[in-house]
Amino acid sequence: MATDPEADTVELPPVPTFGRGRPRQAAQRIHPRRIAAGHLKLYGQLRGWALADDGKTRARRLAGIALGALTAYRVGHQDPRALGAAAAAYGVAAWRAGRPVPPTRAELQRRFLLGVQHLIGDRPGIHLRELYDALQARPAAAHLDDARLRAVIDQCGLTVHRSIRIGTVTGLSGVKAADVNALLSPKEETTPPTGVDAGHTPPEGAVEPAERGVEPPVERAETA
Known part of the structure; x- marks a missing residue:
């Protein structure tokens, strides 16, 4: 995982497609x-x-x-x-x-989030120190320091909480599993049930559809 603050893309440490190493x-x-x-x-x-x-x-x-x-x-x-x-x-x-297609920024971020989710497992979160050690143990990210790993965490949209409790250890900063799951499974926007766009009132004179089986009243002309 590598990131350059002035670069347009983020390079994360995916598993090498072919061979070993970077x-x-x-x-x-x-x-x-x-x-x-x-x-x-x-x-x-x-x-x-x-x-x-x-x-x-x-x-x-x-x-x-x-x-x-x-x-x-x-x-x-x-x-x-x-x-x-x-x-x-x-x-x-x-x-x-067979040359692999370079992944997009969104795909790289998703790979990183899946990796963090795998490291968290069934726990409510993971402390930053444990996350840094686990990532730096990989050959692709062994040359990165804590500051560059923290930059990738920020660019992926993860919130670093100052203090989270994992088991009996508390008082250390870390990432919560709920935040990772929310980024991996964003909620889809629901469309309004009616034909009127959200935030707009129906135009004047609009007639609501008649109930099924009930005919609208018919105005009769007055007889002289």
Whole structure:
């Protein structure tokens, strides 16, 4: 977890997507999981392209794929080096396609809140000292000090209470579990039940809908 007061984004310590160490460095390593993820992505794109909505287009594309696979098999059978070069080229393409998408600021904040929620467990909260020690024990945040961790807590919207009681320990500042749960599950705004916007009065002359089964009264003209 790293944060720069002058930066536009917050970098939190998520689990590295590939390899070990810091997330940015681990994501660039040639890792089998990254190649596998890229292969699945390329396969999904090819499958979506082949299975078109139009039946004729789908048949032509499937026939083209079958012809290409047959040609590649013949070339590979005659010259194994070409098959090895094609496999290497596909591996590079899969590695490039498997590059993880940088998470958004909201996603990084949610990861941090989920991590704090996991550290709290069934307790009513967690003291800052325990939270700092738990985060700094991770390889991705071992180089961060208390001030930078506190900055991330503030930017994620958590309230640090001066004194919370956890078990028999009291008098220490910390974060409450209720605040973390509230940020992870915000309440949805309810829309007004009627067609009138909230804060506005109905226009003059508006007639309320008649009750079901009751017809509105009909004015009769006076007879001379």
